[in-house]
Amino acid sequence: MPSPKRLDPARSRAERLGALIRELRLRKGWTQAELGRAVALSNSAISKYETGEKVPPRDVVESLDKALGANGRLIEEREQLDDNPDAKWVQKYIRCESTAIRIRQLSGLMPALLQNEEYTRIILEQNLPLYGGDLGEKLDYRARRRAILGGTDAPHFSVVVGEAAFHTVIGDAGVMRRQLLDLVEASTKPNIDVRVVPFNGAGRANELGNTAVFDFRDGSSLVYRAGIPGGFFIASPGHVKQYAEFYDRFHADALGEEASRMLVRKVIEEKYPCRQPSTCL
Incomplete structure (x- = not known):
């Protein structure tokens, strides 16, 4: 039986940030492409952020937070990634x-x-x-x-x-x-x-x-x-x-x-x- 995967706290936090981006996007009724246009990014970049495959840089998080009306929630979640x-x-x-x-x-x-x-x-x-x-x-x-x-x-x-x-x-x-x-x-x-x-x-x-x-x-x-x-x-x-x-x-x-x-x-x-x-x- 293969040994269980070692948990990666940083990855789980990245996925949590991605889930929050997706939740806020859907709440606005936007597609990934529409959110991408709002912050000058491709829909594939938005997809990678939402799945936690990539962590958005701080300046991108600030743009996403503003576009999605998150009132700092995304910025705060991004900062948690540095808690290691x-x-x-x-x-x-x-x-x-x-x-x-x-x-x-x-x-x-x-x-x-x-x-x-x-x-x-x-x-x-x-x-x-x-x-x-x-x-x-x-x-x-x-x-x-x-x-x-x-x-x-x-x-x-x-x-x-x-x-x-x-x-x-x-x-x-x-x-x-x-x-x-x-x-x-x-x-x-x-x-x-x-x-x-x-x-x-x-x-x-x-x-x-x-x-x-x-x-x-x-x-x-x-x-x-x-x-x-x-x-x-x-x-x-x-x-x-x-x-x-x-x-x-x-x-x-x-x-x-x-x-x-x-x-x-x-x-x-x-x-x-x-x-x-x-x-x-």
Whole structure:
């Protein structure tokens, strides 16, 4: 006898949201096509939302709520989908980024806050089969994160990144060239400090992992350590101090700002040279 299917609370909530959309649509006497026209979507999209096969993005839920006269019921039901551990740590991380006055990060990968839109899209598309979700919603979320560093109350962002991140090809040589040029440009901004641990850094780049120390206006700090899935936060002052000191050691041992930019430019010219000058940045 086959073992029973494991219950998926997120799926059941998605189906509940879909059932509510269908109930409200039928109450108005609309077909799926008519509801689709009201919110500029296809009837097949409406069908997938109603069966719970797909979860509508928040902006779509807002449009559906308004069109169906739901008075916020759909929005409230959609928010319940975020009531799970994975979503909660993501929301907490975003709050940390948006409220911190200083962010200190160790990264073995291209820092998410400094990825351009093209590079980000390819990363998210590659990971979609593994992590799921809506690509458009993920891109919007990343764009809002990037905007944090350009705001009027932007935090100071200091990152130590391993050179290996520049040799892991995402997309093609053109994508990498544009991303690294954007990284160099970002590093010249007054609130952004990029330091590189080169391959010849006695193997220390392998220790970087992904760690962020958030410093807040009230004097408190919080540490985030990446994990699979999600990650975890550390609030204990003693442990936060240890991670801050760990970051400071890497920062001191990494190349200086200008030397880091020179290394990135060297990687660009050696590994991602401009083959057609008329079309390259």
